[in-house]
Amino acid sequence: MxxxxxxxxxxxxxxxxxxxxxxxxxxxxxxxxxxxxxxxxxxxxxxxxxxxxxxxxxxxxxxxxxxxxxxxxxxxxxxxxxxxxxxxxxxxxxxxxxxxxxxxxxxxxxxxxxxxxxxxxxxxxxxxxxxxxxxxxxxxxxxxxxxxxxxxxxxxxxxxxxxxxxxxxxxxxxxxxxxxxxxxxxxxxxxxxxxxxxxxxxxxxxxxxxxxxxxxxxxxxxxxxxxxxxxxxxxxxxxxxxxxxxxxxxGESITVRQxxxxxxxxxxxxxxxxxxxxxxxxxxxxxxxxxxxxxxxxxxxxxxxxxxxxxxxxxxxxxxxxxxxxxxxxxxxxxxxxxxxxxxxxxxxxxxxxxxxxxxxxxxxxxxxxxxxxxxxxxxxxxxxxxxxxxxxxxxxxxxxxxxxxxxxxxxxxxxxxxxxxxxxxxxxxxxxxxxxxxxxxxxxxxxxxxxxxxxxxxxxxxxxxxxxxxxxxxxxxxxxxEEEEPAVPGRRDALEARRHAEERRALAAEHRAAVHELRPRADEGDRDAAERLRVEEVLAQTAEWDAERLLEEATAHDERAAAERAATDDERRSALESAAAADERARALRERTAALTAADQQDAETHAALASAAAERARAREQNVMAAQARARAAQAEGAEAEVARRQAETFDEWEKMHAELALAYAARADRDEDEADRHDREAAAHRLRAEAAADRMEAAQHRSAAASLAEEAGAAARTRPADRERDERIRERVLRRERMRPTGWRRVLPGPGETFYSPGMLGTASRWSSDVDIALDREVNAIARALEEHGPTTRRRLAELVGARFWGPGRFRSALREAVHEGVAQPQARNRYAPPSRPTDTEQ
The missing domain is CATH 1.20.1250.20 (MFS general substrate transporter like domains)
Structure with missing residues (x-):
């Protein structure tokens, strides 16, 4: 194929x-x-x-x-x-x-x-x-x-x-x-x-x-x-x-290759x-x-x-x-x-x-x-x-x-x-x-x-x-x-294997923590041998836990590379590869932290700690890069205030990325014992931090302007729809009352549906809170029938159904809406299958 x-x-x-x-x-x-x-x-x-x-x-x-x-x-x-x-x-x-x-x-x-x-x-x-x-x-x-x-x-x-x-x-x-x-x-x-x-x-x-x-x-x-x-x-x-x-x-899902x-x-x-x-x-x-x-x-x-x-x-x-x-x-x-x-x-x-x-x-x-x-x-x-x-x-x-x-x-x-x-x-x-x-x-x-x-x-x-x-x-x-292709995707099998090893390391970490709990009372009592063994077990527990975290990060990297192979667009592929690189850097940071904990002397420990911090900063830089790319993609698809917010977000993430990249270089220089180079990168990082904070403030301003515009639009819409909502609720209330008057005396039916609940308009006042979705939909359909008759004049039942798009309403909905329209006087039957608006004469349809 x-x-x-x-x-x-x-x-x-x-x-x-x-x-x-x-x-x-x-x-x-x-x-x-x-x-x-x-x-x-x-x-x-x-x-x-x-x-x-x-x-x-x-x-x-x-x-x-x-x-x-x-x-x-x-x-x-x-x-x-x-x-x-x-x-x-x-x-x-x-x-x-x-x-x-x-x-x-x-x-x-x-x-x-x-x-x-x-x-x-x-x-x-x-x-x-x-x-x-x-x-x-x-x-x-x-x-x-x-x-x-x-x-x-x-x-x-x-x-x-x-x-x-x-x-x-x-x-x-x-x-x-x-x-x-x-x-x-x-x-x-x-x-x-x-x-x-x-x-x-x-x-x-x-x-x-x-x-x-x-x-x-x-x-x-x-x-x-x-x-x-x-x-x-x-x-x-x-x-x-x-x-x-x-x-x-x-029940269960199924995965297919389309x-x-x-x-x-x-x-x-x-x-x-x-x-x-x-x-x-x-x-x-x-x-x-x-x-x-x-x-x-x-x-x-x-x-x-x-x-x-x-x-x-x-x-x-x-x-x-x-x-x-x-x-x-x-x-x-x-x-x-x-x-x-x-x-x-x-x-x-x-x-x-x-x-x-x-x-x-x-x-x-x-x-x-x-x-x-x-x-x-x-x-x-x-x-x-x-x-x-x-x-x-x-x-x-x-x-x-x-x-x-x-x-x-x-x-x-x-x-x-x-x-x-x-x-x-x-x-x-x-x-x-x-x-x-x-x-x-x-x-x-x-x-x-x-x-x-x-x-x-x-x-x-x-x-x-x-x-x-x-x-x-x-x-x-x-x-x-x-299923056959899944194992063949690069990294998928490696990801599963890494997660298996991570679980094994976590089990080992739990064993060492158990030993720590057993040794601590004896160490507190002054047992020097127990105290020495306690320090060893604590180091082993910590290194095992970091190893597990490192393996999980490596599994994440494998998964992201597999996702990149399946990506439908170039943007998705680049984003997945960047996320994989960030996971690799986090894994490297954990490896260096483990090396620092087990270093033979203080100088080696400081070197590995600096390298761990450098790797962590590189990971953060790549994460910011991914978020900046996603924000730019949103800006390209959005309009107006939303697009402005997305662009400001991209600018902010770009500045944070540069800051983290400079910090990574500073830590790497300290690992090499080059303090002058480290100080220079620190100054560059500080400058990027200020620019990032300024960009974040501009982003926040854009967000507030967007929120204000949205609230203004909602307020205008609310002002326009409030009278319409009151009119709709009053129509629904009258409709329910009419059903109540038409219903025979005796026990009321309790099945759900329009007008068939225990709601009583006389007790609760307005219908807005208690109107069901079905009642609101019915009101909308009755209004559609009324508008169609006003615009087109007397017409047949079939033509009226076509004008309002009744075939999309659902079984029986047009019949119910037309019956309510006749009861409310917005539609007048002229013959068995012919209806007219109440304000027009019953002339013959052309």
């Missing part, structure tokens, strides 16, 4: 913050906005299955044979595989939201185009493009849902959402009953309306989907951590307002080199469910018509029953995937579905089935198979690193579906065309065998992912990369 694709290293708690959120309206929005893709897919597949018999009849307007129906199904699946691979890679590269909007648009356009099919080749092309949209949806949506839903509920939510495919299937089947009724719609028109309805539903879903945010997990890994933080902050704020409770403290893009080759290497068994598991689960599902779903109508004499007009009723059993499986079994666990439930559903499929084949060969017993057995089989199939998507979206999630889903969906989803309908189509029911039963046996392989793979290779964070199930590539 080229360096320009790499960004900085960041530590974040976003995954832990998302996983600990309580269930809320936000999560329902995610489920409705994103999970409905399976309803669309179910609608598509079932419509084709339900109208298959009609499409093969004369007068349908498109001459398809039973084999063509199988070809169309295979082409649809091939398009889904292609779309999954294409859009899956784009999803990991450009983000979840951009792609789940794009793929839905592809689906809408293609399915509407299908309604205008006039020949088999045109029908096949439209089915291919429609499949591309749905396949891309699978990749984008599964990854987004898993990254937005809390870990404790991820299993059941994923299973039920994937199972909602059958809600679409039921809708398609029931709609087909109406649309295939030739007494209502002509034979060549009803099936076209069925496809058009799918496009209309897609447009409705796109409207809901606009409000779903980008995955914060994707954002922080791709260098947009500030945007991720803002999104999570907004979600947390809305949930706190909704629940009226503080959120739990999030990257703009990750190559397809690298993703493939991760899947098959580092997660080989998981790759085998994903393939087994997807091939198993895709073969059985696509074979039966696409050909169920034909089987019923050919072998159980079910008329094409009544096939949709049987499809509705089939869909009901399929949806009940995920709905009723979904929570067990989080409680009982992934491995037993996935393996159990696959093997149970396989067993019932074998029974179905046996009874089919023995002519022991009627249309009703056949459908009953199909329903039981797919009660388990549906939950198992849903778990395949859940498994693949959990067990691979986040950067590869969408493409992993796409890859295994495409490969599994290409092997099972295409061969299944083709095989069953041929077997049904043979007219031999025994051959159809063999098709069911093949499906059972493949499902069994999926269950066995889960037993041996399954991952226990229930209630676990996605980052703990499969560590993100960028997190593993950050």
């Amino acid at each position: 080229s360096d320009d694709m790499r960004l900085g290293t960041v530590t974040t708690r976003i995954p832990a913050r998302m996983d600990r959120l309580p269930w809320s309206r936000f999560h329902w929005m995610v489920v409705i906005g994103l999970g409905t893709v399976w309803i669309l897919d179910g609608l598509e597949v079932t419509i084709v299955g339900s109208v298959a018999a009609r499409l093969t009849e004369d007068g349908s307007g498109i001459a398809l044979s039973p084999a063509d129906i199988g070809y169309a199904a295979a082409i649809y699946v091939a398009g889904a595989c292609t779309g999954a691979l294409l859009f899956g890679q784009l999803t990991d590269r450009f983000g979840r939201k951009k792609l789940f909007i794009l793929t839905l648009a592809v689906y809408v356009v293609a399915t509407v185009a299908t309604a205008f099919a006039f020949a088999p080749w045109y029908f096949f092309i439209c089915r291919f493009v429609t499949g591309m949209g749905i396949g891309g949806e699978y990749a984008a949506i599964n990854s987004a849902i898993d990254e937005l839903i809390p870990a404790r509920a991820r299993g059941r939510v994923d299973i039920i959402i994937n199972g909602s495919y059958w809600v679409g299937a039921a809708l398609g089947a029931l709609a087909a009953v109406l649309l295939l009724n030739e007494g209502i719609f002509p034979a060549d028109f009803g099936w076209r309306l069925a496809f058009g309805a799918g496009g209309l539903l897609g447009l409705v879903i796109m409207f809901v989907r606009r409000h779903v945010p980008e995955s914060p997990r994707w954002l922080f890994i791709h260098g947009r951590d500030e945007e991720a933080e803002r999104i999570v902050d907004g979600i947390e704020r809305d949930i706190r307002e909704e629940t009226r409770q503080e959120l739990e403290e999030p 990257r703009k893009t990750i190559s397809f080759k690298e993703i493939g290497g991760v899947a098959f080199k580092h997660y080989t068994t998981r790759a085998v598991l994903g393939l087994a689960l997807f091939v198993g469910q895709a073969f059985l599902y696509n074979a039966v779903t696409f050909d169920l109508g034909t089987i019923l018509s050919e072998y159980f004499a079910v008329a094409s007009a009544t096939v949709p009723y049987f499809f509705a029953m089939f869909a009901l059993g399929n949806f009940l499986g995920p709905l009723l079994l979904g929570r067990l995937f989080d409680t009982v666990g992934r491995k037993p439930m996935i393996a159990g559903t696959y093997l149970a579905a396989s067993a019932f499929t074998v029974l179905l084949g046996v009874l089919l060969m023995g002519d022991g089935l009627t249309r009703w017993t056949f459908m009953a057995l199909i329903g039981v089989t797919f009660f388990f198979a549906s939950a198992g199939a849903s778990s395949a998507y859940l498994t693949v979206s959990e067990i691979f690193p986040m950067e590869t999630r969408a493409l992993a889903i796409a890859f295994f969906y495409a490969i599994g579906t290409a092997v099972g989803g295409i061969t299944g309908p083709l095989l069953f189509g041929r077997l049904i065309d043979s007219g031999n029911v025994d051959l159809v039963a063999i098709g069911f046996f093949v499906g059972a065998a493949i499902m069994t392989l999926g269950g066995i793979a889960e037993i041996f290779y399954g991952v226990r992912a229930e209630k676990a964070s996605l980052e703990n199930i499969a560590k993100p590539l960028t997190a593993a990369e950050a």
Whole structure:
């Protein structure tokens, strides 16, 4: 990966913050906005299955044979595989939201185009493009849902959402009953309306989907951590307002090496080199469910018509029953995937579905089935198979690193579906065309065998992912990369080693201090030997303590140099290197102090003491240099009085730096026994001290001028806002009183919210102290509505919401504010969805 694709290293708690959120309206929005893709897919597949018999009849307007129906199904699946691979890679590269909007648009356009099919080749092309949209949806949506839903509920939510495919299937089947009724719609028109309805539903879903945010997990890994933080902050704020409770403290953080893009080759290497068994598991689960599902779903109508004499007009009723059993499986079994666990439930559903499929084949060969017993057995089989199939998507979206999630889903969906989803309908189509029911039963046996392989793979290779964070199930590539790079950063390992030695020296110092305490009573009693040993122990304790401090300073220096390597700007790098040099000087000072304490004679002790003081002064000079640079950076970014204060601070730090540098030279000269040179540097230091104190006074003057300007501004603002605050508080007080009068008598509700506290305006006088943030926000929103009406005149409710930006207020806020505006008379309803200002006539809006 080229360096320009790499960004900085960041530590974040976003995954832990998302996983600990309580269930809320936000999560329902995610489920409705994103999970409905399976309803669309179910609608598509079932419509084709339900109208298959009609499409093969004369007068349908498109001459398809039973084999063509199988070809169309295979082409649809091939398009889904292609779309999954294409859009899956784009999803990991450009983000979840951009792609789940794009793929839905592809689906809408293609399915509407299908309604205008006039020949088999045109029908096949439209089915291919429609499949591309749905396949891309699978990749984008599964990854987004898993990254937005809390870990404790991820299993059941994923299973039920994937199972909602059958809600679409039921809708398609029931709609087909109406649309295939030739007494209502002509034979060549009803099936076209069925496809058009799918496009209309897609447009409705796109409207809901606009409000779903980008995955914060994707954002922080791709260098947009500030945007991720803002999104999570907004979600947390809305949930706190909704629940009226503080959120739990999030768990552990994660450190990642941010990257703009990750190559397809690298993703493939991760899947098959580092997660080989998981790759085998994903393939087994997807091939198993895709073969059985696509074979039966696409050909169920034909089987019923050919072998159980079910008329094409009544096939949709049987499809509705089939869909009901399929949806009940995920709905009723979904929570067990989080409680009982992934491995037993996935393996159990696959093997149970396989067993019932074998029974179905046996009874089919023995002519022991009627249309009703056949459908009953199909329903039981797919009660388990549906939950198992849903778990395949859940498994693949959990067990691979986040950067590869969408493409992993796409890859295994495409490969599994290409092997099972295409061969299944083709095989069953041929077997049904043979007219031999025994051959159809063999098709069911093949499906059972493949499902069994999926269950066995889960037993041996399954991952226990229930209630676990996605980052703990499969560590993100960028997190593993950050861990691998961390020891390689210069100084990082040395810093850890220095801190370890410092702790050892502190332990030794504590031992010597303990010996001092034991020897002191004996020394005080006049024991000369104890007194001598006491002095030795005191020196050893002090030198050990200074050694520990020196080692810690060296560790700080190593850390600062490591920070310099990771610095994003040149200024940050220079600051880190200067701080490292200051830590080195402090370590040198401690080393010289130790040498002075243990010197053989007084002259050596004085020399080392002077060198220690020189090193300490050099450290102070470097510290002042760092602070001066930081002050200059603040001055460059600030304006007015704040910029002046920062410039004065920089001047002050510069003078202190020069003073400390001169003092360091003076002490170094004394170590060399050059008193004349030392005196000269002392005089220079004194001059710099005076200039530094003068600069400090000018800085203080600038600070006072800045404070005075700020206070003047605040006083002006207070003078301007005090009447407005009083008016606002009076409006809130009247609003609360009105709620009190409107509330029925009896025990008052004590849940938090506007006007629902024990506050009594008559007892407390004014509302300013007791007004909640919600009341203040409501007042602001009512005023916004009043201003919009005054400026724009009579307008519709929708236009009014656009004028005040109500979509940013939160769920239900515009409705509440508009109701209060009407009660207070600042908005007058003219019609059901039309409002005007009180002072204007009710003229017609232009």
